[in-house]
Amino acid sequence: xxxxxxxILFIFILSGCNKNDMYDKTLFYMDTAIEIKLYDVDExxxxxxxxxxxxxxxxxxxxxxRYNEYEDVINVYYLNNVLxxxxxxxxxxxxxxxxxxxxxxxxxxxxxINIAMGNVIDVWKEYREKESGVPNLYELDKPIDISYIxxxxxxxxxxxxxxxxxxxxVKGYVTELVGKYLEDENINKYLINAGGNVKLGxxxxxxxxxxxxxEPFNTSNIYKTLSVENVSIVTSGSYQRxxxxxxxxxxxxxxxxxxxxxxxxxxxxVITENSAYADxxxxxxxxxxxxxxxxxxxxxxxxxxxxxxxxxxxSDSFDKYEQK
Amino acid sequence: MNKSDFILILILSTVIFIFYLFLNxxxxxxxxxxxxNLIKKIDLKKDDIYKVNGYNGEVIIEVKDNKLRVKKExxxxxxxxxxxxxxxxxxxxxxxKIVIDFNNNEYDVVV
Amino acid sequence: xxxxxxxxxxxxxxxxxxxxxxESIIPIVGIIPGIKLGLANIVVLxxxxxxxxxxxxxxxxxxxxxxxxxxxxxxxITFLFSLSGALFSLIFMFLFKKITKLSIVGISIIxxxxxxIGQIIVAIILLSNINIIYYLPVLLFxxxxxxIVIGLCTNNLIKLxxx
Numbered sequence: 001x002x003x004x005x006x007x008i009l010f011i012f013i014l015s016g017c018n019k020n021d022m023y024d025k026t027l028f029y030m031d032t033a034i035e036i037k038l039y040d041v042d043e044x045x046x047x048x049x050x051x052x053x054x055x056x057x058x059x060x061x062x063x064x065x066r067y068n069e070y071e072d073v074i075n076v077y078y079l080n081n082v083l084x085x086x087x088x089x090x091x092x093x094x095x096x097x098x099x100x101x102x103x104x105x106x107x108x109x110x111x112x113i114n115i116a117m118g119n120v121i122d123v124w125k126e127y128r129e130k131e132s133g134v135p136n137l138y139e140l141d142k143p144i145d146i147s148y149i150x151x152x153x154x155x156x157x158x159x160x161x162x163x164x165x166x167x168x169x170v171k172g173y174v175t176e177l178v179g180k181y182l183e184d185e186n187i188n189k190y191l192i193n194a195g196g197n198v199k200l201g202x203x204x205x206x207x208x209x210x211x212x213x214x215e216p217f218n219t220s221n222i223y224k225t226l227s228v229e230n231v232s233i234v235t236s237g238s239y240q241r242x243x244x245x246x247x248x249x250x251x252x253x254x255x256x257x258x259x260x261x262x263x264x265x266x267x268x269x270v271i272t273e274n275s276a277y278a279d280x281x282x283x284x285x286x287x288x289x290x291x292x293x294x295x296x297x298x299x300x301x302x303x304x305x306x307x308x309x310x311x312x313x314x315s316d317s318f319d320k321y322e323q324k
Numbered sequence: 325m326n327k328s329d330f331i332l333i334l335i336l337s338t339v340i341f342i343f344y345l346f347l348n349x350x351x352x353x354x355x356x357x358x359x360x361n362l363i364k365k366i367d368l369k370k371d372d373i374y375k376v377n378g379y380n381g382e383v384i385i386e387v388k389d390n391k392l393r394v395k396k397e398x399x400x401x402x403x404x405x406x407x408x409x410x411x412x413x414x415x416x417x418x419x420x421k422i423v424i425d426f427n428n429n430e431y432d433v434v435v
Numbered sequence: 436x437x438x439x440x441x442x443x444x445x446x447x448x449x450x451x452x453x454x455x456x457x458e459s460i461i462p463i464v465g466i467i468p469g470i471k472l473g474l475a476n477i478v479v480l481x482x483x484x485x486x487x488x489x490x491x492x493x494x495x496x497x498x499x500x501x502x503x504x505x506x507x508x509x510x511x512i513t514f515l516f517s518l519s520g521a522l523f524s525l526i527f528m529f530l531f532k533k534i535t536k537l538s539i540v541g542i543s544i545i546x547x548x549x550x551x552i553g554q555i556i557v558a559i560i561l562l563s564n565i566n567i568i569y570y571l572p573v574l575l576f577x578x579x580x581x582x583i584v585i586g587l588c589t590n591n592l593i594k595l596x597x598x
Contacts, residue, residue: 035433196435212362212434220374222362222434235435269435325583329541336548336575343572359563400508401459414570416558418512425566 022204025050029061030171032195038182039189039204049185053178057194060174063095064166066118079156080118080163088157096154098173101276102166106146109284114256116146118163124254124261131243134250140259168253171197172234172279179232179275196240198233199275210323216266216308223308227323232275236286237267237308255287264289265309271321272303281305354392354411355431356385357423365434368392368411378420385424392424444490451478451498452505459506473547473581479525480543480589485596488529495521512561516554523553539593543586547578 023046024037036053038046062070069077074091083089091099102115119142123135143160150157166173171194179199182190190201191209200209208229215221216239226233238251238261251261263286270282281303285293290307297305297315304321307313356364356376364376366387373395374385380398391409397420404417415424454474461472475498482491499517503509527549532542551574558567 037432191432193433193435198433198435200432209432212365212431214365214434220365220367222365222431225361225431233435325540326536326538328535328537329544332537332541332544333579336544336579340572340575343569355566357562357564357566399513400506401513413573414567416562416567416570418516418558418561421512421562423562423564423567425564425569 023047023050025054027054027057029057030064030174030195032171034194035192036178037191038187039191041187041189045185045187049182049187052181056178056181057174059094060098060170060177063092064098064170066163066165076164076166079158083156083158085158085161088155090154091151091156093154096151096156098166098170099149099151099156099164101173102169103146103149103151105169105280109280111146111256112284112287113168113280114144114146115164115166115168116149116162117144117254117256118165119161120144120256120259121165121167121254122163124250124252128241128243128250128252132245134245137259144256168283169276169279171195172232173276175199176232176275176277196235197275197279200229200231200233203229213269213306213308223312224306225323226271226321228271228321231271231273231321232278233269233271234275234278234282235267235269236282238263239266253283253286257287263287264293265307267308268293268305269308270297270303270305271318277303353426354387355425357425359421362431366392376422378417378422380420383417383420383422394422394424397422444493447478447482448494448497448501451475451494452501454478455498455502456506471581473550473585476524476543476546476550476585477589477592479521480528480539480546480585481592483525483528483532483542484539484589484593488525491525491529495525515561516557519557520550520554523556524550538586539590540583540586543589544579544582547582547585548575551575551578 021041022037022039023041023043024035027034027036034057036050038049062073063075066076066080069075069082074089075095099115102113105113106115120140123139123142127133127135143162145160145162148159148162150159175192175194175197176199178192179201182188182201188202189204192199198211203209208227211226211228211233212222213224213226213235215223216237219239236253238249241252242249251263253261253263255262265286268282268285270278270285272278272281285297285305288296290309290313293305293307294313294315297303304315304318306315306318352368354366354368355362356366358376358378364374366374366385368387368390371388374387376383376385378397383394384396386393386395388409391411393407393409394405394415394417397405397417399417399419404415407415412426414426454477458472458474479491479495482494499514499521500509502517503514508514524546528542528546531537531545537545551571555567555571555574559565
């Protein structure tokens, strides 16, 4: 009998113990907190991986930084503010690839993802910091045409003074690289949360990862719970970065077609394997009418989405990700 | 009381001690569950009042000085509102099917 | 069952009901739910040591039902809660009494802790929420203390009866 009692006690004790072999770290890059958790890995391996991951985020933070220059790095700040129109410069492979990804996505998203929107984004940023007023069309009349950018064999050139802004997908892009790195290192159970850009590896326990989706403008409420593994999850919402003026909400995502932060939903969350793609798609869907977004997602394979608007809209197979 | 009794007490004390090791890190959030569903995540750093819907009606939760209590709820014995301010043991409002906990075992990430 | 036995059980039943009701009024009870003195357990423990398991079962179950009628309501969650605590407690007290060498105080502690464990298990099932288990250490701690107190009381009661 005593043995049975001891066994029961042992089980109680073990129930608290699933944190073994989990290593985590929080970083601050790209203006956001980045949380990384690695499961089922030994200390040495974990520490090396976390250190490598930090270097990756740091590298891309510097490369895509719009507001700071760094010694020995040709980065976005340099291309936007130092490089002269029609002047050529050689950039690194990494910067070239991430810019090319953006250029490719311009075509795939019908121009809604436009990395040359820097000038207009800057105008809105000023107003958002003032928290009052709205720019007029004259102020927004700045060069944003992506065709002014030329990038061939790592040689970058701009034909007019367009400014790059990679914010629509840089977090997702780097997170995807980090995911690939971890898988190459045989660390398959991981959780990355880069300021809302989530990438998950294999599950580390019996249950899959439990992910809660926050209600826009009321984020202490969880309106949906997901049970998932091996996916990326990204949400775009007007509640993430906005200002209110004269009764209207102005979000930080600027619609390239209207030059205003127009959107048709309070938030949209995209679930798909590739983190960069999830980031792109969530930004894109945010700017589309929900009907169009639903059609788009349902036509594609391997991507699901949920919209939080006047009501909640689901793509066709979204329910496979919901917690039962 | 005999020797067996003391052994029993010893075993129980050990279990309690081990549990306390898990309970003792400082908590910054409280998680409100209705049955198995997380319905609210509460930041303990901000003094505030929250309202959630329990099985018997509205449940009012108060946060003050990094602690939380159930201020008002509908039930025959009002056990959970009598509990007062806590920040480490769960508050269970059984008739309302509400559990307020400080360990987020249920959620790996909330976005 | 003869008349003498029936009246004895009825007496004990009423005492345990009254003890339950008194307990729910005392303010100490309110501080943390689930923590109670368990005064009614004195009766159950007494019966376990002086009469049969069946008698103890009758009194336990009937007590929960009567208290339900008088106080908490029948067949609601609180009722289920009380019932599970009482049954768990009684079964394990009986088992431990049979198999181990614990004294009446030890058995009382067992009754106390399994009452708590029973309630936690039912709460976890009814609310589908495993986090309630973090409640256990607090309950276990108070169970040890109340178990000792109740055990000593019952022990003295039985000594008095035998003299």
